[in-house]
Amino acid sequence: MPLFEGVPERLLLLAAEAVRPQQYAAGQVILQQGAPGEALLLMGLGAVRVSRVDAAGRERVMNDAYAPAVLGETALLTGGERSASVTALGEVGAWLLYRDDFVRLSNLAPRLLWNLARLLAERVTAQSDELIAVGVSTELNMVQVFLGLYRQRQVAGEAHPERLPLGRSDLTLRLSSSRETVVRLLRRLEQARLISVRSGEVTLCDPVGLEALLYDIAAEEH
Amino acid sequence: MPLFEGVPERLLLLAAEAVRPQQYAAGQVILQQGAPGEALLLMGLGAVRVSRVDAAGRERVMNDAYAPAVLGETALLTGGERSASVTALGEVGAWLLYRDDFVRLSNLAPRLLWNLARLLAERVTAQSDELIAVGVSTELNMVQVFLGLYRQRQVAGEAHPERLPLGRSDLTLRLSSSRETVVRLLRRLEQARLISVRSGEVTLCDPVGLEALLYDIAAEEH
Numbered sequence: 001m002p003l004f005e006g007v008p009e010r011l012l013l014l015a016a017e018a019v020r021p022q023q024y025a026a027g028q029v030i031l032q033q034g035a036p037g038e039a040l041l042l043m044g045l046g047a048v049r050v051s052r053v054d055a056a057g058r059e060r061v062m063n064d065a066y067a068p069a070v071l072g073e074t075a076l077l078t079g080g081e082r083s084a085s086v087t088a089l090g091e092v093g094a095w096l097l098y099r100d101d102f103v104r105l106s107n108l109a110p111r112l113l114w115n116l117a118r119l120l121a122e123r124v125t126a127q128s129d130e131l132i133a134v135g136v137s138t139e140l141n142m143v144q145v146f147l148g149l150y151r152q153r154q155v156a157g158e159a160h161p162e163r164l165p166l167g168r169s170d171l172t173l174r175l176s177s178s179r180e181t182v183v184r185l186l187r188r189l190e191q192a193r194l195i196s197v198r199s200g201e202v203t204l205c206d207p208v209g210l211e212a213l214l215y216d217i218a219a220e221e222h
Numbered sequence: 223m224p225l226f227e228g229v230p231e232r233l234l235l236l237a238a239e240a241v242r243p244q245q246y247a248a249g250q251v252i253l254q255q256g257a258p259g260e261a262l263l264l265m266g267l268g269a270v271r272v273s274r275v276d277a278a279g280r281e282r283v284m285n286d287a288y289a290p291a292v293l294g295e296t297a298l299l300t301g302g303e304r305s306a307s308v309t310a311l312g313e314v315g316a317w318l319l320y321r322d323d324f325v326r327l328s329n330l331a332p333r334l335l336w337n338l339a340r341l342l343a344e345r346v347t348a349q350s351d352e353l354i355a356v357g358v359s360t361e362l363n364m365v366q367v368f369l370g371l372y373r374q375r376q377v378a379g380e381a382h383p384e385r386l387p388l389g390r391s392d393l394t395l396r397l398s399s400s401r402e403t404v405v406r407l408l409r410r411l412e413q414a415r416l417i418s419v420r421s422g423e424v425t426l427c428d429p430v431g432l433e434a435l436l437y438d439i440a441a442e443e444h
Contacts, residue, residue, distance in 0.1 A: 052350050056437050060354040074347060077340040083347045106332055113335035114328070118299040120342035125296060125305045127349040128274050132282040134356040135363075135398020176357020215278050 001042060001068040003115050011109045018105065019095035024088040030071075031086040037075020038099055041086070043067045045093035047156070047165075051173065052084040061174040063126075064089065064149060064165075066156035073116055076102065089165060138177050139185050140217045143210050145174055146195070150204055162207065167200040223264060223290040225337050233331045240327065241317035246310040252293075253308040259297020260321055263308070265289045267315035269378070269387075273395065274306040283396040285348075286311065286371060286387075288378035295338055298324065311387055360399050361407050362439045365432050367396055368417070372426055384429065389422040 004012060019042065024030050030041060033053060044067050051061045062084060065071060074083040076099055106112040133140045146164060153161035171182045189195045194210050196203045204210060226234060241264065246252050252263060255275060266289050273283045284306060287293060296305040298321055328334040355362045368386060375383035393404045411417045416432050418425045426432060
């Protein structure tokens with residue numbers, strides 16, 4: 001669990017006493033945007049999808065997260081509402097760590113807060129790269145999303161990291177794009193034998209070719 | 223300075239002893255992406271522009287920051303290179319807080335790390351909304367950038383918050399868009415009397431009308 005990296009063992013024991021184990025089934029909404037956020041979610045098993053609706057009611061899937069991961073930190077830190085919804089992609093095992101306990105533990109081991117800030121800083125950098133890609137083209141954004149998810153699934157030790165759990169509707173929400181655009185771009189990548197598309201799944205046939213495409217698109221556009 | 227909110231006074235005195243004051247002139251590169259990052263930059267006066275180049279060499283201006291603000295936290299937290307470049311938009315007064323001092327102070331007052339994590343969580347949320355906007359259209363992104371910058375300048379107490387320091391080239395970098403698209407969108411907003419464009423400056427004539435447009439664009443697209 002990256003949140004606990006470098007944290008003294010004595011403190012890990014206190015944390016283990018403070019958390020409450022939870023199980024969630026596939027499709028279950030674990031955190032609901034707009035609800036009060038009183039606990040961190042430490043995911044030990046499984047994967048989730050994070051989505052956000054903006055003030056004008058537009059929804060986007062922001063990213064998927066694979067265990068081990070920490071979620072729900074924004075509401076905890078700001079004292080406000082959940083900034084996004086989190087839905088289980090399959091069976092999820094997690095622990096809830098409530099604000100009072102988190103504050104108490106982080107006063108004993110500030111390293112916890114350092115780790116949390118580091119994870120957030122890494123997310124800012126990843127989102128910056130996604131903003132660059134989206135600004136260039138939906139195709140670039142799509143390829144970058146595929147490769148990012150592939151790497152996440154590799155790190156998480158998934159048996160088939162190349163089989164991405166993304167249907168056409170998932171992709172329209174992930175890329176804030178129209179179904180027509182998504183279908184057209186998927187067809188183009190499929191014809192180039194870089195991916196194959198089945199119901200609810202995109203399989204990367206040639207991750208190296210997709211990686212090369214990232215640079216080709218950049219050259220095209222500039 | 224939001225970084226020091228709720229931090230005991232005794233600690234503020236230690237911080238004041240640890241920091242080193244710096245002055246930067248307009249146009250000066252304060253932090254350079256890729257350079258080793260050994261200090262936080264606490265900006266007390268002025269404004270800066272933050273930009274990032276991705277692995278394929280595409281540049282985007284990520285945002286502007288107005289004093290009081292903290293910058294340079296990503297490299298400090300990750301122990302890696304600067305994740306973005308920071309350039310002075312005018313005269314900038316700042317303090318450098320080196321990693322060792324920051325670690326020492328944050329062990330005495332974990333609240334410092336809490337505040338830093340909170341600022342990063344807020345940035346993730348703002349970037350999420352920008353990703354939603356960019357996915358919908360460059361026009362929506364442009365309007366959202368204008369209104370966001372206007373609010374930042376209001377909070378910073380700028381004499382003319384409606385006069386945004388954005389030329390056409392700045393906007394192509396801010397929106398990862400082509401010059402043609404930027405010129406076309408500016409003309410459209412100007413014809414609707416929502417903005418007026420001069421060399422190096424966009425003036426918001428009707429912020430309320432721009433706000434309404436955010437919702438109109440959403441309705442159009444869906």
